[in-house]
Amino acid sequence: MPESTPTPRLSTKISAIAESATLKVDAKAKALQAQGRPVISYAAGEPDFPTPGHIVEAALVAARDPKAHRYTPAAGLPDLRAAIAEKTLRDSGLEVDPSRVIVTNGGKQSVYEAFQVLLNPGDEVIVPTPFWTTYPEAIALADGVAVDVFADASQNYQVTVEQLEAARTPRTKVLLFVSPSNPTGSVYSPEQTKAIGEWALEHGIWVITDEIYQNLTYDGVRATSIVEAVPELAEQTLLVNGVAKTYAMTGWRVGWTVGPADAIKALGNLQSHLSGNVNNIAQRAAIAALTGPQDAAEAMREAFDRRRKLIVGELNKIDGFETPTPQGAFYVYPDVTALLGRTFGGVTPKTSLELADLMLDQAEVAAVPGEAFGPSGYLRFSYALGDDQLLEGVQRLQRLFTS
Ligand code: PMP
Numbered sequence: 194m195p196e197s198t199p200t201p202r203l204s205t206k207i208s209a210i211a212e213s214a215t216l217k218v219d220a221k222a223k224a225l226q227a228q229g230r231p232v233i234s235y236a237a238g239e240p241d242f243p244t245p246g247h248i249v250e251a252a253l254v255a256a257r258d259p260k261a262h263r264y265t266p267a268a269g270l271p272d273l274r275a276a277i278a279e280k281t282l283r284d285s286g287l288e289v290d291p292s293r294v295i296v297t298n299g300g301k302q303s304v305y306e307a308f309q310v311l312l313n314p315g316d317e318v319i320v321p322t323p324f325w326t327t328y329p330e331a332i333a334l335a336d337g338v339a340v341d342v343f344a345d346a347s348q349n350y351q352v353t354v355e356q357l358e359a360a361r362t363p364r365t366k367v368l369l370f371v372s373p374s375n376p377t378g379s380v381y382s383p384e385q386t387k388a389i390g391e392w393a394l395e396h397g398i399w400v401i402t403d404e405i406y407q408n409l410t411y412d413g414v415r416a417t418s419i420v421e422a423v424p425e426l427a428e429q430t431l432l433v434n435g436v437a438k439t440y441a442m443t444g445w446r447v448g449w450t451v452g453p454a455d456a457i458k459a460l461g462n463l464q465s466h467l468s469g470n471v472n473n474i475a476q477r478a479a480i481a482a483l484t485g486p487q488d489a490a491e492a493m494r495e496a497f498d499r500r501r502k503l504i505v506g507e508l509n510k511i512d513g514f515e516t517p518t519p520q521g522a523f524y525v526y527p528d529v530t531a532l533l534g535r536t537f538g539g540v541t542p543k544t545s546l547e548l549a550d551l552m553l554d555q556a557e558v559a560a561v562p563g564e565a566f567g568p569s570g571y572l573r574f575s576y577a578l579g580d581d582q583l584l585e586g587v588q589r590l591q592r593l594f595t596s
Pocket of ligand 1: 238298299300301302304325371374375403405434435436437443447448
């Protein structure tokens with residue numbers, strides 16, 4: 194009798210998923226901090242501020258209201274969907290009926306579900322690279338194929354239409370568009386956005402546009418939504434967004450997707466079986482965030498702006514760091530290829546992964562290596578930490594790399 198192949202104990206598809214590299218670095222830094230080591234971590238992708246008081250108050254009121262102890266419709270509270278529709282018009286220039294909005298358990302769930310409803314096995318997704326570490330896994334989980342298109346620091350990490358066209362095949366189904374970007378903080382100009390949108394429209398390619406950092410822009414720059422630049426694209430675009438970054442609400446888990454009626458219907462069906470509604474109380478807090486005063490969010494943005502200037506200035510003092518000045522999000526993404534192959538404290542890193550280890554071991558500074566977001570040779574620093582720590586950490590690096 195021929196031996197039969199043993200049945201895998203766990204799902205092969207799920208077993209192939211890598212642990213989130215950004216969370217891994219952050220967890221390592223936190224574990225060292227717990228041992229009493231004075232680690233400064235630039236790894237976290239979340240604001241260090243508390244959620245503004247009036248939003249917390251709205252949640253407290255909701256928690257005492259028995260109506261908020263029940264399920265809501267799977268697609269979200271009608272008032273929240275209406276507030277999101279207004280916000281979409283305000284910031285993305287797209288007029289939508291609230292029925293075209295679905296509330297999700299954070300932008301992460303929006304991203305996961307978007308690929309689930311758009312992709313068939315083997316469909317290709319063009320992923321401008323460096324990319325946020327979750328995208329390739331979400332694509333693989335939907336049986337899609339990620340096609341990376343890399344833009345380096347000399348291009349300000351922004352892909353061109355020519356590069357996209359070179360990557361297009363008959364299987365190209367979706368383009369990811371992320372501006373401001375995680376991990377680079379790069380913001381596409383209105384002209385670039387329009388050119389890319391027109392290319393997608395011409396070739397009938399869906400766009401998933403992740404606008405989660407839309408309100409965190411600097412130097413007077415506004416992130417133009419791809420549907421504002423090319424309104425005809427709205428019927429083939431899913432807009433992903435959420436309250437996490439703008440309102441320091443990462444732990445509350447409220448995001449959303451806006452899109453054409455057929456896709457929103459499919460998303461609603463999927464979500465009704467996957468998770469049902471988002472936490473009712475958190476939805477009411479999100480209504481307060483979107484419809485209430487915006488001064489606390491603006492104050493946080495101003496603090497990020499100040500820290501952005503500080504970290505870019507200090508990192509660029511280090512020979513071997515080439516750090517473009519980002520105009521959005523709260524990350525900087527220096528090119529550190531010039532440091533690879535050089536020896537520091539007896540160690541010669543050959544990759545940014547090894548460089549990040551060296552920084553953690555010898556300077557007690559954590560940053561996420563480029564390998565988490567695409568090619569080696571880069572480091573992501575989040576500047577969502579207090580000014581003193583921010584400065585102390587880069588000064589440690591200045592000492593490490595000039596010794
Ligand atoms: N998109 C991008 C680009 C992100 O960086 C993040 C958070 N790291 C998300 C989506 C998801 O945000 P959340 O699930 O917290 O709403």
